[in-house]
Amino acid sequence: MKNNIIASLPDRKKKIAKLIGEMNRGLLERTEQVKLILLAALAGEHVLLLGPPGTAKSELAKRLKSVFVEANYFERLLTRFSVPEEVFGPLSIQALEQDQYKRLTSGYLPEASVAFIDEIFKANSAILNSLLTLLNERQFDNGNRRYPVPLISVVAASNELPEGEELDALYDRFMLRSFVHPVSDSSFTGLLTLGNETCDPDLSTRLKIEDLAQVQQLAEKVELTPDVIELCNEFRRYLQQESIYVSDRRWRKLVKLMKVSAFTSGFNQVSNYDAWILPHCLWQQPKQLEGLQQVYEKAIAVSGDFSVDRVKKLMVAWESKLKEDSNARRQKMNADGKLLYKTPNGKQTTNSTGRYQKTNSDGEKLYLNENHSETTDEKRWSYDQKNKPVMIDRPNDPIMEPIQYSASHIQERVYGAASIKKEIENHIERLSGKLEMVDQVFAEHLWINPALMPVITANISKAKDHTETLLQSAEALINGFENLPVEDSVLEALAAEDDDAAEDDVMEGELCD
The missing domain is CATH 1.10.287 (Helix Hairpins)
Incomplete structure (x- = not known):
């Protein structure tokens, strides 16, 4: 593997490293979620956090808002009875008087840079269509016009997986997925003694909107190596084997995530190390994550140039x-070019057949007695004579030798x-x-x-x-x-x-x- 580390842009890399540390401050066992959320924001993608209540899901979203300069934040808990006005803003009475259907979006999702939507899969059909357009296209239909929105990333949370095909498209919009567990026994004492540390990076450390645009633009120039393509093929074969569906759109966005991962780390090539993100993007159910992690660990050494x-x-x-x-064998020949054979007594001959005394199954020689019956006795009983050998014609075995090349x-x-x-x-x-x-x-x-x-x-x-x-x-x-x-x-x-x-x-x- 050649050294493909970029020497330039050290300030941005140091800034991102500091922000990861700031977002982790005062949290226990949430480093993975911090990295997933921040990387998603840098790539312009969204994150889904699954897990029980009280596991710092909303806190993670608030901390994401803190890493950006002048970022508007929106937070909402959805229920089955939530109406579009709670998410997108109330209707403008003044606009209605002028026969226009417009919403007052200030302070709501269409004006937010970072948003946290809890119980996302309880969104009803009245909310769903506008939400899908806003998440994927960064646009919002207000009145008879479609407006761009300043949305950087949405962190969504749910206690359960989506049920129903109508939510499949919404589920697919969240590129990165993570199950947030309560802290382990080893961190429980730390949880009890934890202070009230907050995430408040210096303004000089925070990211600007222009930084995001530049990261995404420059990351596009990062080379996707044959090794990574082969590694993706390994994942695809595993997914097909396990009947886990992954859309074409998700694969395309995965490439973007890997490029941002490589670029922000200072590399000009996407390597297999940047594919660490794949297991977190490809599972449909949390129990599938372990198998995908094993695929990554085993396939880390794959090469696009060697199968x-x-x-x-x-x-x-x-x-x-x-x-x-x-x-391979061929029949041996003598100096005159004649094929050689072996007689029963092991001698070489050029005769393919010979006349030999017949033997029985035990290899004993046979003779013809006075009654013209075959016997193994050479002498006759009645006369001082010998029985005649029984002679037969039989082929000689060819003498074989290795073929010379x-x-x-x-x-x-x-x-x-x-x-x-x-x-x-x-x-x-x-x-x-x-x-x-x-x-x-x-x-x-x-x-x-x-x-x-x-x-x-x-x-x-x-x-x-x-x-x-x-x-x-x-x-x-x-x-x-x-x-x-x-x-x-x-x-x-x-x-x-x-x-x-x-x-x-x-x-x-x-x-x-």
């Missing part, structure tokens, strides 16, 4: 060729196996580079969870060990082809070359004398 399955198939094909070449045949085989070996060696070199870069990437990366570092290191090392095993198989394959029997003419030519070389050496020696 283990493809190389294994090639190895099997070439090993089959080696076995075929090694086991031309130099071009062997070179072709070795070249094919060597190309696989080279591909494997290149992949091992890339994996070694990745191992060397793990510490640096984690030190530079703003978003990836540091707890993943030992897991990722172990999986890259495991992939390297497995690839080195493939390399050994490739070397054995090359060695097998190189040791195939060579035609006598080739050996004679090589011997002649050696003799010529020896003569040249002698002549040079004589001239020197």
